[in-house]
Amino acid sequence: MLSYYNRILRTYLRPGGSNLSFWHETPELNPAAFEPDSCAYFMTFTGKAEYPGPFDGNGVPLLDYRGDIGRQYNPIAIAQYGLALINKADCRPAFAASPTTAGKTQTADCRLQTADRRPAFAASPATAGKTQTADISYKVTQLQSCKGQIENHVLRSAFHVPQSAIACADWLVENLVENQQGVKVWMHRFDWPYFQLLKAPWYSGLAQGQGISLLLRVWRLTGDERYLDAAVNAFEAMTIPTTDGGVQFVDEDGDVWLEEYITAPPTHILNGFIWGLWGVRDLVVSRESLVGSGEGEEKGRVVSRQPLAGSGGMGVPASRFALSRAGGRRESGVGSPLAQGIGATGAEDLWQRCVRTLEHNLARFDSGFWSLYDLAPVGIKNPASPFYHRLHIVQLRVMHQLTGKAIFAETADRWEQYAAKRFNRHRAFANKCLFKLKYY
Secondary structure, eight states: HHHHHHHHHHHHOOOOHHHHHHOOOOOOOOOOGTTTTTOSSSSSHHHHHHHOOOOTTSSSOOOOOOTTOEEEEEEEHHHHHHHHHHHTTTOOOSSSHHHHHHHHHHHHHHHHHHTTTTOOOOOOOTTTTHHHHHHHHHHHHHHHHHHHHHHHHHGGGGGGGOOHHHHHHHHHHHHHHHHHOEEEEOBBOOEEEEESEEEESBBOOOHHHHHHHHHHHHHHHHHHHHHHHHHHHGGGGGSSSSGGTTEEEEEETTEEEOSSOOSSSSSOOHHHHHHHHHHHHHHHHHHHHHHTTTTSTTTTTOOOOOOOOOOOOOOOOOHHHHHHHHSSSOOOOOTTHHHHHHHHHHHHHHHHHHHHHHHHHHGBBBSSSSSBBBOOOSSSOOOOHHHHHHHHHHHHHHHHHOOHHHHHHHHHHHHHHHTTOOOHHHHHHHHHHHEEEEEO
């Protein structure tokens, strides 16, 4: 206990350069995430994109927890930092999201450019032949060049992705390891004090979801299927009970939870559940784009489909079209092993069941004057800190955008009203301090 309070005091009294300088930014919904053909994440993560470090030699962030924990890799922070950089760079595929039209559009553009080409000087009987020969030669060269650009320009879109974002995705690929039950997870290799001590190495449903979200975006931007494969492998833990090495818990009412911290009994941390759930959503939308409408498919060609309502642009990468036509990637489409593999994960069913869980239980996180951080089965309710209360509001706004369900917007409105009252803020702070003193 003394080591915990010593570390907390050192962190809060000198937050600069500590782990708080990464976590405690101002939560904001990101409207760009809901635009067509966007790879943006649902929250802006503006403050995280400006994280000053420390970093390792590859540009992967480390967090300084001070005290007896010190500097550590945190899979959640690594995923969020990569997502923040993608947001900041406004990364988008080089071509439109629909692979069925991207090639035609680019070819038409090339033809337009060459058709508008004019001779460099006026033609005369003595020079017309030379002029026309030069002009035709120019057009042929440009058309040949455009053909190559159609297939290869998307490959260069990877260069628009910040290198540190790719480094974060690479770290996730390389550090997805099996736990004692043989389930692939991202490990935190330091003890972490919750109301139950989490002994290293421990894993988290929040980390699984955030890692999936980054990997799918980097896959979309680069076309490198290592990232897609890792995302699908990481998702498996979200389908396996916590008792068997996964992060899923089904309560007595049949509601499905994704647990941020694996404890017995489970505590259902709200922000971790929602953040983890967005990774499931991203996988659902990726599969929907691969499956397409089921019409006009042929080997080596992806048929795109309108994304699910509110999904934004998280669809199949245009690079998959170019690469598959070149014979360098696996077949895609509704019957392809790639689409079938994602479909077999059960991501869509899990998304729908977890949304229902949130609908059924959201009132339990409302204390009547503030939101609760979790539903830990202890004698005192655990109110959210001011940061997490604001985070809950933003997360519910995102959930309303993704699902169209009024309960999320209505709850967010009510919790904003709670935060506007000074008495509520002081009451929540006092209750938080009491909870920490009793259970930490």
